[in-house]
Amino acid sequence: MTDSSTKNTAPEKTAAGPATPHQAVDHEPGHEKAEQAARIQEASRSFGISAEQYMLPAAQQIRLLDPEGELVPEDQQGTGPGHEYPIPEDETLLQAYEALVAGRRVNDQNYALVRQGRLAVYPSSHGQEACQVGAALALGEADWLFPTYRDTVAAIARGVDPLEVMVSFRGDWHCGYDPHQYKVGPQSTPLTTQLLHAVGVAHAAKLRGEDTVVLAMCGDGATSEGDFHEALNFAAVFEVPVVFFIQNNGYAISVPLSSQTAAPSLAHKAIGYGMAGERVDGNDMVAVLATLRRAVRLARENSMPLLVEAMTYRMQAHTNADDDSRYRDADEVEHWQRADPLVRLGKYLTAKGALDDDAESRIAAAAEEVAASLRQAMTAEASNDPLELFEHVYSAPTAQLREQREKLADELQRSTTDQGAN
Amino acid sequence: MSTATAAKTATTTFASALNTAMSDAMERDPSVVVFGEDVGPLGGVFRITDGLTKRFGTDRCFDTPLAESGIAGMAVGMAINGMRPVIEMQFDAFAYPSLEQVFSHIAKMANRTRGRVRLPIVIRIPYGGGVGGVEHHCDSSEAYYAHTAGLKVFTPASVDDGYRMLREAIDTDDPVVFFEPKKLYWSKAEEDLSALREQYESGASGQDHSVGPQGRARVVREGTDVSLISYGPSVSTVLKAAEAAAEEGISAEVLDLRSIVPFDDEALQRTVTKTGRAVVVAEAQGFVSVASEIVARVQERCFHSLASPVLRVTGFDIPYPSPKLETHHLPDVDRILDALDELQWED
Numbered sequence: 001m002t003d004s005s006t007k008n009t010a011p012e013k014t015a016a017g018p019a020t021p022h023q024a025v026d027h028e029p030g031h032e033k034a035e036q037a038a039r040i041q042e043a044s045r046s047f048g049i050s051a052e053q054y055m056l057p058a059a060q061q062i063r064l065l066d067p068e069g070e071l072v073p074e075d076q077q078g079t080g081p082g083h084e085y086p087i088p089e090d091e092t093l094l095q096a097y098e099a100l101v102a103g104r105r106v107n108d109q110n111y112a113l114v115r116q117g118r119l120a121v122y123p124s125s126h127g128q129e130a131c132q133v134g135a136a137l138a139l140g141e142a143d144w145l146f147p148t149y150r151d152t153v154a155a156i157a158r159g160v161d162p163l164e165v166m167v168s169f170r171g172d173w174h175c176g177y178d179p180h181q182y183k184v185g186p187q188s189t190p191l192t193t194q195l196l197h198a199v200g201v202a203h204a205a206k207l208r209g210e211d212t213v214v215l216a217m218c219g220d221g222a223t224s225e226g227d228f229h230e231a232l233n234f235a236a237v238f239e240v241p242v243v244f245f246i247q248n249n250g251y252a253i254s255v256p257l258s259s260q261t262a263a264p265s266l267a268h269k270a271i272g273y274g275m276a277g278e279r280v281d282g283n284d285m286v287a288v289l290a291t292l293r294r295a296v297r298l299a300r301e302n303s304m305p306l307l308v309e310a311m312t313y314r315m316q317a318h319t320n321a322d323d324d325s326r327y328r329d330a331d332e333v334e335h336w337q338r339a340d341p342l343v344r345l346g347k348y349l350t351a352k353g354a355l356d357d358d359a360e361s362r363i364a365a366a367a368e369e370v371a372a373s374l375r376q377a378m379t380a381e382a383s384n385d386p387l388e389l390f391e392h393v394y395s396a397p398t399a400q401l402r403e404q405r406e407k408l409a410d411e412l413q414r415s416t417t418d419q420g421a422n
Numbered sequence: 423m424s425t426a427t428a429a430k431t432a433t434t435t436f437a438s439a440l441n442t443a444m445s446d447a448m449e450r451d452p453s454v455v456v457f458g459e460d461v462g463p464l465g466g467v468f469r470i471t472d473g474l475t476k477r478f479g480t481d482r483c484f485d486t487p488l489a490e491s492g493i494a495g496m497a498v499g500m501a502i503n504g505m506r507p508v509i510e511m512q513f514d515a516f517a518y519p520s521l522e523q524v525f526s527h528i529a530k531m532a533n534r535t536r537g538r539v540r541l542p543i544v545i546r547i548p549y550g551g552g553v554g555g556v557e558h559h560c561d562s563s564e565a566y567y568a569h570t571a572g573l574k575v576f577t578p579a580s581v582d583d584g585y586r587m588l589r590e591a592i593d594t595d596d597p598v599v600f601f602e603p604k605k606l607y608w609s610k611a612e613e614d615l616s617a618l619r620e621q622y623e624s625g626a627s628g629q630d631h632s633v634g635p636q637g638r639a640r641v642v643r644e645g646t647d648v649s650l651i652s653y654g655p656s657v658s659t660v661l662k663a664a665e666a667a668a669e670e671g672i673s674a675e676v677l678d679l680r681s682i683v684p685f686d687d688e689a690l691q692r693t694v695t696k697t698g699r700a701v702v703v704a705e706a707q708g709f710v711s712v713a714s715e716i717v718a719r720v721q722e723r724c725f726h727s728l729a730s731p732v733l734r735v736t737g738f739d740i741p742y743p744s745p746k747l748e749t750h751h752l753p754d755v756d757r758i759l760d761a762l763d764e765l766q767w768e769d
Binding site: 179180186190195200204207234395399 | 486489494495496497499503505523526531534536594683685688
């Protein structure tokens with residue numbers, strides 16, 4: 001922009017006046033607003049707050065339990081009109097605790113299996129289990145979950161067979177479970193692309209008159225990708241019930257959030273799309289569950305998208321190939337150790353009398369059982385059929401793929417014969 | 423609709439054949455949805471989706487925000503959840519922002535999930551030059567897609583194929599990139615669309631909707647001396663060249679591939695073993711192109727039948743030129759005839 005054009009625009013700004021600068025252009029022909037805007041207006045009015053107050057996250061992150069597992073006083077929870085988060089019932093929290101313990105065990109077992117060379121790779125969500133469990137438990141049976149590659153525990157908490165999830169990390173096939181069976185999208189490594197798939201699933205359901213909610217997960221780094229923008233925008237424009245759930249664990253591999261964005265928070269991005277955003281303590285299972293359950297309910301009831309940002313921390317390196325000492329201090333990790341989601345919820349439930357020693361040992365035994373089955377399955381020799389490589393590329397293999405299949409079959413045949421001869 | 427007893431041919435454009443194909447598919451299958459940029463009330467910048475929103479409503483044919491990755495990515499989710507999306511990329515080069523979704527998910531989802539999730543998506547792309555378009559409006563981008571395993575790549579060269587092949591693409595359970603030669607949009611032929619519809623729906627054409635490679639390519643002109651192999655926008659140019667060659671005493675057979683993936687090796691082999699000479703013609707730049715692949719396949723399969731090297735007539739290896747220079751870039755009749763002259767006829 002040249003100097004002269006800057007000068008030209010300045011008086012216009014002044015003329016529009018500082019008080020309500022946008023009102024005059026709101027009803028200009030050719031500039032009608034999407035219906036979503038009216039819905040947001042209506043919702044915010046019912047809470048006695050402005051649309052902006054409704055869409056912007058609360059002044060502080062929603063936190064219901066402090067790191068010691070004590071209930072945070074109501075006036076310090078971050079809640080307020082339009083941002084109310086009732087505490088889930090004990091039964092649900094106990095179920096969440098069980099899933100947390102199992103999730104932690106899965107993370108640590110898989111981490112060990114990588115070190116033993118039994119798994120090709122495993123991106124651990126150690127420390128982020130409250131987000132993993134919250135995502136799964138917030139959904140109904142007919143709803144869909146779209147996880148990232150780090151969200152194995154969420155997929156398992158949703159009900160996917162742990163051994164089927166591990167097929168990809170063991171290196172047997174890219175996805176080992178049936179997405180339709182569990183209503184869980186396939187985990188894969190391109191960043192953020194799955195958010196658009198979530199929008200599509202919700203859109204198809206909406207066109208058929210179903211009230212399916214889709215919860216789509218991504219990390220803080222993913223919010224820099226173009227598909228993040230396109231997915232949120234499409235969801236808002238098409239008014240589809242998608243809950244975008246960002247686990248902000250502070251790092252995209254090695255790059256800290258400060259190098260990723262200059263936004264006041266990731267939840268603030270929601271208002272730019274005309275949707276509500278909220279920030280929650282991602283290591284507080286109670287708050288995560290309360291926030292996500294409300295988001296899922298609002299999405300379903302109003303057929304609208306919402307954004308939830310969970311502040312959490314990845315306790316282990318990005319993967320086994322990563323060296324996190326190159327980009328973060330041990331002090332920092334130590335700080336987050338004190339905010340461990342399992343310890344917090346465990347203390348709270350124990351103090352309430354909802355969790356006793358019997359329940360603890362039952363829960364630990366169940367988690368150990370999952371770990372044992374993982375150990376057993378991942379240390380057994382795999383029996384992969386190389387000829388399957390050609391089976392699924394198209395609904396029926398092309399002539400070229402049939403030829404290539406025959407070639408490989410012949411190679412396999414000859415190598416078996418050679419081995420027999422030796 | 424099927425009350426028409428006598429065949430009623432009428433002057434039909436390529437554009438209206440495509441439009442009717444979509445409309446017929448939507449009529450027959452409520453899971454077929456059409457979306458993209460300006461495809462709603464406007465009917466698309468080329469009017470190929472004209473009237474679909476009016477007839478089927480905004481749930482079935484709708485405009486999206488201006489974001490190609492969003493269009494392709496949303497199509498993935500809709501296909502996962504039971505729909506058959508037909509998406510329009512406004513121009514060949516405007517499709518590039520969608521390539522991550524196309525290459526990393528649309529092409530790979532079925533393989534990734536061991537066939538449990540198939541994505542019956544059609545990506546319609548107006549492509550090619552010859553219309554005086556500005557930069558980014560005339561690319562021949564078929565090789566990028568054909569190189570990606572998991573995608574099918576169709577490109578019709580005639581009005582009747584426009585109808586048939588688009589119906590087939592929509593009915594196919596695999597993702598199909600459907601390249602529409604934009605210079606053909608307003609080309610006309612005497613066609614009876616309702617007869618084509620009945621023929622298609624009774625299974626008389628495209629019997630196997632999974633589109634096996636058998637008989638996919640079609641010989642559009644019989645000949646004995648040389649095979650001119652082509653597809654999409656180049657077929658009409660090649661036919662003119664074959665006519666001119668006939669005047670010079672050369673009998674050229676013209677093969678229209680129609681489908682780049684799956685590829686019809688048998689038809690290729692048949693024509694080249696018959697004539698012993700081959701020239702491949704395509705608008706796209708020749709280096710690492712579909713034309714290169716065809717030459718390689720001819721060499722592998724027909725070496726002992728060949729009387730001369732297999733030549734290519736393609737665009738130059740340059741970015742697509744500006745409108746006033748494009749005629750120098752595109753293969754034309756003279757350049758094809760020049761190639762024919764080089765085919766060692768003396769023996």
